[in-house]
Amino acid sequence: MRIYDNKLNTVEERVLNESALRDNSYPGRGIIMGINSSGTHFVQVYWLMGRSENSRNRIFVVENNTLRTRAYDPSKVEDPSLIIYDAMVEIDNMHIVSNGDQTSTIANLLDQGKTFEEALTARTYEPDAPHFTPRISGVYATCGTAKLSIIRKNNEKTDHKTFNIDLQNTVPGEGFCLHTYKSDGNPLPSFDGDPLVVGLLESAEETANKFWGLLNEDNRISIGVKFIPLDGGDPEFNIINKNGDRQK
Secondary structure (H helix, E strand, O other), rough: OOOEEHHHHHHHHHHHHHHHHHHHHOOOOOOEEEEEEOEEEEEEEEEEEEEHHHHHHEEEEEEOOOEEEEEEOOOEEEEEEEEOOOEEEEHHHHOEEEEOHHHHHHHHHHOOOOOOOOEEEEEEEOOOOOOOOOOOOEEOOOEEEEEEEEEEOOOOEEEEEEEEEHHHOOOOOOOEEEEEEEOOOOOOEEEOOEEEEEEEOHHHHHHHHHHHHHHHOEEEEEEEEEEEEEOOOOEEEEEEOOOOEOOO
């Protein structure tokens, strides 16, 4: 277990990290978790990027408070195994987000009384040689805990890293970001290091617009934002799809 001490972060770091994201043509898929600017909502952000026609043939939809990927044109799907999955689900007041079908693994094992870490020990990085894309995941429990995880290839081994987010000391408007790749390349180099601090805005729509604007225009596919009221109540979603309409 790694403890992430967000007290060390500054506004300047947010600006630098967001500038680096803007300049990165291919950070891959990304997850952000944190608190909105007024401190009223826990925030989950997940975005898709793609270089291949199969990866780009996707949209986000929300069904029964679950954010899912769907094929934009089903007739063009080549291999659905790594592109079609539930990305954000809620189970027993726990809000899960991930970049693959490990969302279901986490939900199923949490429902059986396992921990977030125990659920992820059953999984490894994606089998998409030569890239071996990391699996990134997060969970927020309404009792007040939040965690991020990355599973990545390290030579012939698999690294499992989990980061606690200290919600008691998280500054309103602060979020923590993992994305799958350091940059574009062939093979794509995996992200490493601690989550990056970024700034979150007041509303789901503002937050979606902000990070959509930071992502490379040629490679961005979809972004989904989930706002979860800290005082209870139903979550709010905001989606931008490169293909198709915006969903609120």
